[in-house]
Each structure stands twice: as C-alpha cells, then as structure tokens.
Amino acid sequence: MLAEDRARAIVELVRSEGFQAIDALAIQFGVTPQTIRRDVNLLCDRGLLRRKHGGVELPPEGENLAYPARQVLNIEAKRRIAQLVAREVPEGASLFFGIGTTPEQCALALTDHPGLRVMTNNLNAALALSRNPSCEITIAGGRLRNLDRDVVAGEAHGFFSGFAVDIGIYGVGGVAEDGTLLDFSADEITMRSELARHCRQRFLVLDHSKFGRGATMRGGQITEASVVFTDRPVPPAIAAQLRDAGVRLVVWSDDAVSTAAVNHNGRRG
The missing domain is CATH 3.40.50.1360 (Rossmann fold)
Known part of the structure; x- marks a missing residue:
C-alpha cells in the first residue's frame, strides 16, 4: 500500500472506530510502528487527526479541520x-x-x-x-x-x-x-x-x-x-x-x- 493510500485508510479507520493505538495500526497495515508514526505525524500536522496517549483520535467536534486535511x-x-x-x-x-x-x-x-x-x-x-x-x-x-x-x-x-x-x-x-x-x-x-x-x-x-x-x-x-x-x-x-x-x-x-x-x-x- 502506498503511503498516501495508507494515510487515507488510517483516517477512515479512526473515523469509523475511534481511537487507534500506534502498535495496533502497525499490525493492521503490516508495517513498522516507526512507519505508522511518520504517517500519523503527517496526518496530525494536516489537522486530520490528533495525537493521544500512544495513538490517534479525531479532532474535537465542532472544530473544523484544516483545508489540506479536508x-x-x-x-x-x-x-x-x-x-x-x-x-x-x-x-x-x-x-x-x-x-x-x-x-x-x-x-x-x-x-x-x-x-x-x-x-x-x-x-x-x-x-x-x-x-x-x-x-x-x-x-x-x-x-x-x-x-x-x-x-x-x-x-x-x-x-x-x-x-x-x-x-x-x-x-x-x-x-x-x-x-x-x-x-x-x-x-x-x-x-x-x-x-x-x-x-x-x-x-x-x-x-x-x-x-x-x-x-x-x-x-x-x-x-x-x-x-x-x-x-x-x-x-x-x-x-x-x-x-x-x-x-x-x-x-x-x-x-x-x-x-x-x-x-x-x-x-x-
């Protein structure tokens, strides 16, 4: 899976199931935790996800996402x-x-x-x-x-x-x-x-x-x-x-x- 495709899949997974741990995402997509951290850092920088206790979640409700994220x-x-x-x-x-x-x-x-x-x-x-x-x-x-x-x-x-x-x-x-x-x-x-x-x-x-x-x-x-x-x-x-x-x-x-x-x-x- 290409990095951009994996990033989109991560976002959709978090949207549908909520908080996801880094280690669980690594297993889900068959890559290393370091690779997932790079994906997550990019997604958080775009405003698409938010870091939380060893994983990621969606930004708070009522707060719009940054345009590149959308x-x-x-x-x-x-x-x-x-x-x-x-x-x-x-x-x-x-x-x-x-x-x-x-x-x-x-x-x-x-x-x-x-x-x-x-x-x-x-x-x-x-x-x-x-x-x-x-x-x-x-x-x-x-x-x-x-x-x-x-x-x-x-x-x-x-x-x-x-x-x-x-x-x-x-x-x-x-x-x-x-x-x-x-x-x-x-x-x-x-x-x-x-x-x-x-x-x-x-x-x-x-x-x-x-x-x-x-x-x-x-x-x-x-x-x-x-x-x-x-x-x-x-x-x-x-x-x-x-x-x-x-x-x-x-x-x-x-x-x-x-x-x-x-x-x-x-x-x-």
Whole structure:
C-alpha cells in the first residue's frame, strides 16, 4: 500500500472506530510502528487527526479541520459526487461555486465543459477551472483566508448579489437531524445564503459524513436546495423531508456513471 493510500485508510479507520493505538495500526497495515508514526505525524500536522496517549483520535467536534486535511478526507466520495454534478451542468452554463472541498472537486470535474461563466469566492475552484481556456471566471475581492484559499469576510458579503446565474454549487459544514444546515462561522453562512438567493437552481453537494456532523453555527435548511447530491443513502428522516419538499435527491450508485442522465438543456450525458 502506498503511503498516501495508507494515510487515507488510517483516517477512515479512526473515523469509523475511534481511537487507534500506534502498535495496533502497525499490525493492521503490516508495517513498522516507526512507519505508522511518520504517517500519523503527517496526518496530525494536516489537522486530520490528533495525537493521544500512544495513538490517534479525531479532532474535537465542532472544530473544523484544516483545508489540506479536508482535501484528502473522503476524497473518493467527493469525486463521485462531482461526477454526478458534472453530468447535470449544461455547456455554456453560468455558475456560482461556494467554498469547500466538494465544490472544488466539482470544479475539477467541469474543466472540460466549454463556455462556462463562473463567479466564486473559492480560489481553489477558480484555479481548477482556470485550466479551461473557454471558462470565464470572476472572483470575490476581500481578505483571503490563507489556508482555505477563500474569501468570506464582510467586504465580500455582497459579491453574489451582483449576479443572477443558472446554478449555484455549494457545500456545508454539517446537517443536523432536523435538516438544519450547519457551518463554522457567521461569515460562511452569510456567503452561502447569498449564493443560494441569486441562482435559479441550487445544487447542494455533501458526502455522507456531513449528516449528523456537529458545527457551531446554524443557517438554512436542506430543503432549500433544488437538488442534493451525495455518495450514500441519506438518513430516512432527511429523505422524507426532501421528498415532502419536492427536492430531488441524487445518490451515487455503482452504475451511476453508465446510467444516462438528462442535463438541463435536454442533452443526454
């Protein structure tokens, strides 16, 4: 197993089973404790795990992970979600991209779409789409969050209100059991709310780990989305809310890519 693959597997093991001792991880992955310590040190430096008494655990609830940590967390799930989204974005669409790693993956999945017009406060998404020479990109001004590479501070709050676009693609810090959307700062909620207010369709993109995940700030409801994209079936209560509100739920399945999907311009992808 490659070091990066092993690191991802360690994180998933800790997420699913909790605290893991160094020696136990070494046995699990068939490597020396020294090798596991190097893996763990890297993961802790990224903010993905936290050291504790001869092993590792997840960081405290209600505290967001560093962006580099989130970029590798559940990466395959995020890529699958991005594939689903890319199938439903027509050529020449105008788009908002919100902050976060799943919108970034959606941007990467759209780098071959011709004629897109994009407005975003997510520099990671902007840089991904800049690979597409036919993509017109407008970015929000204001104070940059260096590690996240996004702009959410007050001077950017009116950015999205200056446009009216076809589709807004946005993520969220977590979803409570009652469908309330959660984030880690008031500025993040303000930017997400403004994005959702000024697009004709709202694509909420989130992997399975966001359901039931704690965050400190409440703002909005999952039923305000037009479409929810995720990688696994959602909790039954959430599914019922979406169904009652007429919100379309798109869930990855093994045959999702081979199944024809109708884009908004009527073209089959």
